[in-house]
Each structure stands twice: as structure tokens, then as C-alpha cells.
Amino acid sequence: MSLPAYMDDLGRAARAAATAMAAASTAAKNIALLALARRLREAGPALAEANARDLAGAAELSGPLRDRLKLDAKTLATVAEGCEQIAAMPDPVGEITGVKRRPSGISVGQMRVPLGVFGMIYESRPNVTIEAASLAIKSGNACILRGGSEAIHSNLALAEIVAASLEEAGLPRTAVQLVNTTDRAAVGLLISSPQWVDVIIPRGGKGLIERISAEAKVPVIKHLDGNCHSYVDAEVDLEQALRVVDNAKTQKYSPCNATESLLVHAAQARAFLPLIAEIFHAKGVEMRGCGRTCALLPAAVPATEEDWSTEYLAPIISIKVVDSLDEAIVHINRYGSHHTDAILTTNHPNAMRFLREVDSASVMVNASTRFADGFEYGLGAEIGISTDKFHARGPVGLEGLTSMKWVVLGQGEVRG
């Protein structure tokens, strides 16, 4: 079969499955999720052999990248637990809110319903297959998954486990489908088929996501970079600010919600910068500062214009002294990536202005930017983090995979 014909078949099957999933009972969806958890824990030689094939094929990959491919008993137990947590969550579908009687006599409200079919494009880690499948099942959507070529055998084996779990619950096997070819043209077809796919969720490097966003003919929930800021205000609890900024930068360097840039009000620069520099220095964090920073910190090197907009994902931080809250807000809105930014302050009006005026998916007062995460926010799970403003913003959980339709309840009203 040609690739376009194959992708059309997947799309047609997904559309049909989406109708069944939208009408599926909460009980059936939870049975599928618990079956999936059980089958993952009991996964036999088929999955192990598939994973071994992927690992053998990835011999040239670096250690950390190979590790992300590995599906050992511990990884499987973790994703199984994730499925159980999603089963335990309330069903988002069918919720009716805001019903109000109108002067005409009709009552108008909104009902939460699935989006339909989502397409997910992701790289190496095969556990994303299960995360996407379990969120699709609970939210009543169908999905078409396109994983990385390095993980194709593992993903196919996992997709078979998902299909068997759906079948066990009396739900369509085709609610979760994995593209069974590593042909890159499949991505192009998936992102340009609004007749089959309602939204595309890419997960991976910035290059992949920019390419998909530029070429997609369907909406994209996209997560570009996380150039996150922590701003130490003029009035501040210094000890608290030190603890939070340290955590925001150094608790882990690779996540998108790690702080990459530190702004300090001039009134606190002399007190705060030498103390945080001592911590950074001890942990081997390179400091790239503005002129005033470098004057205060002998260990800092001068920052270039490019540094202010760079997501390092590494033990490097850019540091700038600012003269006012306004300057901090303007800097963040200009150089940041609208992901997550925090203010450290004891001044209430400043806290409120920062929350309102910083144009980012997550804005924080006196907390580490590392908290920007679906689990920390209580979404239970996260299909991705959106740096867009349209539809879903920030961590996207089950609700981000739904839309609200209008419900009108009448008693024979007509329009005059």
C-alpha cells in the first residue's frame, strides 16, 4: 500500500474510533487504563525482544540517549503507575458548567467534550507512547502516534499492548494507532490532514517543532524553548530569594523550566549577587553578566546580546542588574520565551504587576520556576507544555485535550 493510502486508512479508522471514544463510559475507559497498567507490568518476551532490537540498533548513540530508549521493569512499573493515576482521576468529558437562564427562556451552558483525533510526533523515549495513549483514552480522544525511528520496535510492541487493553474494555483497538513506518514523509502527511486530525502535539527539539509549526495545516500545541527568568526585586527576603534562585537554576539543568537568566534590582545587587555567586561558583555554574554584574562579581564573564535570549539547558546563567520592576518586565517580555518567569519580592503591588504584565504561560511569585509542570500543578499528567496563547497555555493535561460545546435546554422557545 502507498504511504498516503496507509495514512488515510489510519486517519479514517481514527475518526471512527473517536466517535466511539467520545461516547464511551467512564467505566470502560478506566477498565482499559487498568488493563494497560496490568499488561505493562506483565509484559513478556515480545516487548523485551523489541526493545533489545532498538537498543542494538542504537549502539552508536551516547549513553544518556540509549538510557532513554531502555524499557526495563522499573520504567514499565513507572508508566503503569501513571496509567493507574489517570484511571483514578475524574473524567473530564461530559462536565456541564455555567448553565444560566436567558431572558428568552432557554438555559445556556457549556459541555466539555473531546477534541476528536490528535496526532503526536515525538522522539526517542518509548514511554511517551504510553503517556499519550493513556491521556487519549481518559479524555475520550483517538490518537495517531508517530515515535522516533530509534524506538520503532519498542513502540510497535507497546501499541499492541495498548490495543489489547482497549479491546479488553470493549473499546476500539484503533483509538490509539502507531504509524508503523519510519518514512519521514508520514509526518508531512499527518500534519496536513485536517480531515483526519484535529490537533498536532509535537515533542522534541526546537528545530523539529519550528518545522512542524511552519508546515502544519492543522492547529499545533507547540512548546518551543524555555528561557525562564527569576527576578529579585528591591524589597525581598534575601535568604528566601537565595534558596529559590539556587533551586530554579541548579536543581536540574536540562528541564525547560530551569531558570536561564537572573535579573536583580540595583537596590539588592550588592547584597544578593555575591551570595548567589558563591553558590553558583561552588556548583560550577558559569555566570555571564552585564557590566554592573561583572563589576560586582569577579567570577562573571561579560554577557553578549545573544545570551539574553539563550536557553542554555546547562550550568550557565546570564545575570543582569535592572533599575526598576518596569525594566525587568520589559526585559522578560522582550528576551524571554513566554514559558515561565518568577519574581522574588515582599512587595504586594509589585507581585501583582509582575503576574499581570509578564506575558508568559506561567508567572510566579516567590517560587522556583522548576514548579512549572503538569504534575506539580495538579493536572495528574501532562501531554506537553504549550508556549502558545491559543487554546491551551503552559502544562497541558486532560482538559487541554477537550473543548467546550454550547448546550441549550429549552421548553419549545422560538426566536422573536
Added chain:
Amino acid sequence: MSLPAYMDDLGRAARAAATAMAAASTAAKNIALLALARRLREAGPALAEANARDLAGAAELSGPLRDRLKLDAKTLATVAEGCEQIAAMPDPVGEITGVKRRPSGISVGQMRVPLGVFGMIYESRPNVTIEAASLAIKSGNACILRGGSEAIHSNLALAEIVAASLEEAGLPRTAVQLVNTTDRAAVGLLISSPQWVDVIIPRGGKGLIERISAEAKVPVIKHLDGNCHSYVDAEVDLEQALRVVDNAKTQKYSPCNATESLLVHAAQARAFLPLIAEIFHAKGVEMRGCGRTCALLPAAVPATEEDWSTEYLAPIISIKVVDSLDEAIVHINRYGSHHTDAILTTNHPNAMRFLREVDSASVMVNASTRFADGFEYGLGAEIGISTDKFHARGPVGLEGLTSMKWVVLGQGEVRG
């Protein structure tokens, strides 16, 4: 100046104005709206002359199309009243909802904020300029408007009135900008500039909207056709169903929420169809029926396959007899346009299944499809009606022009 340079200037000014509008006080926004209402009522010869030029240029247009161009005192009073109504509505911006304490100690909620800059592309009616401007002002967005070439002089005069009103309130004149050229290339530039525009809202014929959706590089809130259904169930209050179906079809033929297709359960066909046919016949509505309909109604002509998916916007209706609620739902989801569909029934489980399973922006029980409207739903005003599922669905009011950002309130929490 070249067109791309001009459009970049508009975009840059809009981005700057959007920042000021997002931080603007409710009072300032309302002062601008009330000033706009006053200035519209007092509009002098400049606007009248501009409108006369457009009308003179539109001599070859048909009567109804020319009428839509006309800005007389009555039309201006109506749009002025619309501005006052929007001023009286609560400010959607800054609302914080769902704040919950998390186990880590942080409190997490969501704050409603403007989208940023929207682009609006529309045809002839110049009053849309004021509707878009007033919704932009209240929702704290900036907008770039591109009206029809027939209305260019009226629109430029109206845009000047809007700019003066913004200035009177101390808000940036560039919060609402009108593209001052009728060059079609401006549309292409507007819809492919994600750096300046966050969302495009087209209003006009299906052809225009399909073209914009296919070519846009930014999200589009699109309203395609309204092929709306009324379904008369097996258990029904016949008199009520007659009144509602009559209203849904004949109260006005041109709106997108008029019923275009009638489905009748076989158990009621013999009782219901002759009665509604009598009404339709008296009002000159052409009936195109399935075989069973034609057997019952001598006045009906056979419907073709194409009829089931046609939005007539005219005194024509397609009629089909179905054997079950399931058949009705499948038919609507297949042939409908996911705009608005209604069931007439006294059976509660059937009503609930219809609400859940019909995949449309508005689903109704025992009410006329003509109610699908921002004013009837209590949104106060409507920038458009979305037939998409992504972001906003159905009538889009002030809230559809906003997004929710995450707000985290901490007391120095760090991530472990």
C-alpha cells in the same frame, strides 16, 4: 513605503499597543468605549462624506448589498448602543480562578489575559469595524482590521473616530488600526505574520474563509457554513415541535443558524410531516425529501445526495425520515457542518444522548436553532462564530479573545 514595510509598521505598532492595552485599567477601557459611542452619535460630515463616496462607488451593487454599506443615523445609534453595552459588561481580564494549594505548598490557579493582537478580515458592512474595535478595547487586545474595498472610505473615517476615542481615554491610538489600502496582498501578509498577529478572525463567504485557513501561518478562528438540523424524535410534543421547526426554518432565511435540514423519526412522520408541510407550503418554502418523505408529501421534490450537505440560506429545506435516534445522530455528524443542531423530544435519555453525541458547536433540546448567537447566549457581543473545536467553539465573545495563564503563589518553595 512598500506594502510589506507598511504592514510591518502596523504590526510593530500593534504589538506595542497590545502591551499597553493588556495593562490598561477597566476604567480607561470603558472611558474609551463610552467616548466611542458618543463620537459615533455625534459623527459629523467627515463620516457622511466618506460613506457617500463608498455608496457612489457601489452603484452597480444590488439593493441589499448597498444597504449593508449605508451608515445612517439609525445604524450609528445601534453600533453606539453596542459600545455602551460592552462598556457595561464585566472586564474579562485579570480574573483569577481555580486557585488550589498543592502538596508542595505553592498555590496554583489561572489568570485570564488578552490574546495579544488579532487580525480581522471582513467584507462590506462597515459596522463590523466598530464591533471589532469595541471588543478589542474591552478585552485588552490590539487589532489590525482589514475591511472590504467597497467600504474603505467609511472604514477609514470610523477608524479615525476609534483612534480619537482611545486617545481621549489615554490609551494608544494604535490599539485599533485599519489597513489603509485595498491591495489584496495585504491580506496575505497579515495572515502570515505570527510575529505581529496571534490569531486571525475572518468574516465572510465560505470561499474567503477556506482560502484564509489554507494559507494562514497563524491560528484562525473560522466560521465555515451552517448546515443546521432540527430532529423530531419519536416521543415529542407535536404542537411545540411544529412551532420550533417553523421558527428555525422560516423566521429568517439568511442567517447561518437557520435550520436547513429536517429529520423526522418514522414513528412521527405521518403525524408531523403533513402539518409542517402545510406551514412551509404557505410560506413558499421548497421541500426536498427522501423517498419516504415524498411518499407522504405530494408537494415535496426528491432530494439528491448533495442536498443533505447544502446550506441553502434560502426558503428551501431538505427532509429525511429516519428509523432511530442513532440514524439521526450519524446523519447529522456526517452531513452537518458542526454548527448548531437541535432535537425535539420529550424523552430524557434521548435528549442527553443527542447533547453528548452530536459533534457540533451548539446542541439544543426543544429550542430553535436560531438561538445560536452571542447575544442570545448572553455573551453581550460576538466577534464571530467558530465551527472549530480548538480554542473557541460557537459564538465567540470577549472570553474567546482571551487566554488563561498559570499563576503560582509561593512562600519561597523550592522543588525537591
